[in-house]
Amino acid sequence: MRPFDLQRGNSCQIQIPAYNRSQLYKPGGNGGHGGTRRQKGTAEGLQLINHEPAIPGIILKGVGGFYTVLADQKIHTCKSRGIFRKMGIIPLPGDKVEIQQGRNGSSEGSIVSILERKNCLSRPAVANVDRVALVLCPGEPPWDLLYTDRILASALSRGIEALLIINKVDLDQDKACESLKDIYARAGFTVFMHGHSGGEHFFDPCRQEWEMLLKDRTTTLAGQSGAGKSSLLNLLVSGLRMETGVLSMRSGRGRHTTRHAELIPLSAGGFIVDTPGFSQLDTEDMKAQDLGSCYPEIRALAGSCRFYGCLHETEPECIVKQAVESGWFERGRYERYLTQLDDIKERTRNAGYRK
Numbered sequence: 001m002r003p004f005d006l007q008r009g010n011s012c013q014i015q016i017p018a019y020n021r022s023q024l025y026k027p028g029g030n031g032g033h034g035g036t037r038r039q040k041g042t043a044e045g046l047q048l049i050n051h052e053p054a055i056p057g058i059i060l061k062g063v064g065g066f067y068t069v070l071a072d073q074k075i076h077t078c079k080s081r082g083i084f085r086k087m088g089i090i091p092l093p094g095d096k097v098e099i100q101q102g103r104n105g106s107s108e109g110s111i112v113s114i115l116e117r118k119n120c121l122s123r124p125a126v127a128n129v130d131r132v133a134l135v136l137c138p139g140e141p142p143w144d145l146l147y148t149d150r151i152l153a154s155a156l157s158r159g160i161e162a163l164l165i166i167n168k169v170d171l172d173q174d175k176a177c178e179s180l181k182d183i184y185a186r187a188g189f190t191v192f193m194h195g196h197s198g199g200e201h202f203f204d205p206c207r208q209e210w211e212m213l214l215k216d217r218t219t220t221l222a223g224q225s226g227a228g229k230s231s232l233l234n235l236l237v238s239g240l241r242m243e244t245g246v247l248s249m250r251s252g253r254g255r256h257t258t259r260h261a262e263l264i265p266l267s268a269g270g271f272i273v274d275t276p277g278f279s280q281l282d283t284e285d286m287k288a289q290d291l292g293s294c295y296p297e298i299r300a301l302a303g304s305c306r307f308y309g310c311l312h313e314t315e316p317e318c319i320v321k322q323a324v325e326s327g328w329f330e331r332g333r334y335e336r337y338l339t340q341l342d343d344i345k346e347r348t349r350n351a352g353y354r355k
């Protein structure tokens with residue numbers, strides 16, 4: 001991937017000229033200056049150039065202009081080069097970067113390049129997410145399927161894989177979790193289930209499969225407050241002790257005092273993104289025409305309707321509506337698709353009025 005060529009999500013793309021290493025000062029003559037500090041005279045004055053070798057890494061978090069970078073199996077505290085600020089580029093957790101270590105043994109390094117992003121979420125601000133795992137539960141708060149389908153569609157619209165974790169299945173009285181699992185598994189989503197009571201944990205599929213799922217990927221947990229995201233993080237990341245609902249009520253402190261996303265490295269490889277307060281994915285850039293491709297059932301029938309550009313509302317000879325009638329496409333999902341479509345149309349109309 002090329003450095004200095006960043007993409008932000010689907011809507012706002014910034015194209016920046018490719019990073020040109022020849023712009024760096026190159027010592028002439030007999031060479032051999034790696035790892036030393038050089039000086040270069042410029043119109044603006046004397047510019048110090050650090051020739052420490054650049055090492056690849058990943059940003060775990062950024063707070064107050066300081067970035068925690070995992071590189072060379074070590075944690076480095078770095079600042080980003082002023083050039084990024086001038087270009088309006090803010091390094092994000094999840095960014096793959098190159099850093100140079102501090103000069104003269106200083107512990108503070110610099111981020112010298114940012115590799116191209118494959119995707120980028122704005123709320124929470126995090127880059128290069130492989131998967132969104134949406135946690136929902138039958139107890140408190142009860143699941144909200146419109147919210148669920150919005151998150152799933154929004155993740156898919158960004159090319160991010162989406163899966164469901166049905167949590168607190170121990171509270172399920174009437175096999176509602178199984179029915180829900182069935183609906184989403186039929187729609188093509190991977191569905192995991194977990195519950196615990198009396199110190200016993202129930203995992204479906206087995207715990208090793210959860211670990212395989214997370215391995216070598218960057219997974220973000222999403223879900224309503226109280227669905228059990230922190231509890232699951234504590235369970236899945238050895239040594240982690242996130243504050244959960246019960247504890248935070250006892251301590252009397254407000255929850256989510258920080259809104260910074262943070263990548264937590266997993267011992268088997270990969271990262272889980274802790275995103276305090278994360279309950280929504282931004283959907284502002286979604287177009288009505290694109291929504292169908294974010295529903296796997298509709299995508300599977302793409303191009304089969306009579307009319308090109310069919311939105312599957314009232315158009316005649318619509319294969320999607322026929323699939324709903326036949327029961328192949330679950331009616332609840334279809335109705336939530338229509339609700340989401342109405343929301344997008346209304347937002348587009350309102351945006352048109354404002355222009």
Ligand SMILES: Nc1nc2c(ncn2[C@@H]2O[C@H](COP(=O)(O)OP(=O)(O)OP(=O)(O)O)[C@@H](O)[C@H]2O)c(=O)[nH]1
Pocket residue numbers: 167168169170171194195196197223224225226227228229230231232243244245246255277278
């Ligand atoms: N019965 C039951 N309760 C659970 C389970 N998992 C979590 N809980 C409880 O659900 C409550 C909320 O859990 P958290 O992990 O704090 O929820 P969260 O999604 O991180 O909430 P926010 O941090 O507000 O986003 C806590 O009281 C947990 O003990 C479960 O499998 N079964």
Ligand SMILES: [Zn+2]
Pocket residue numbers: 305306310311312313315317318319320321
């Ligand atoms: Zn149609």
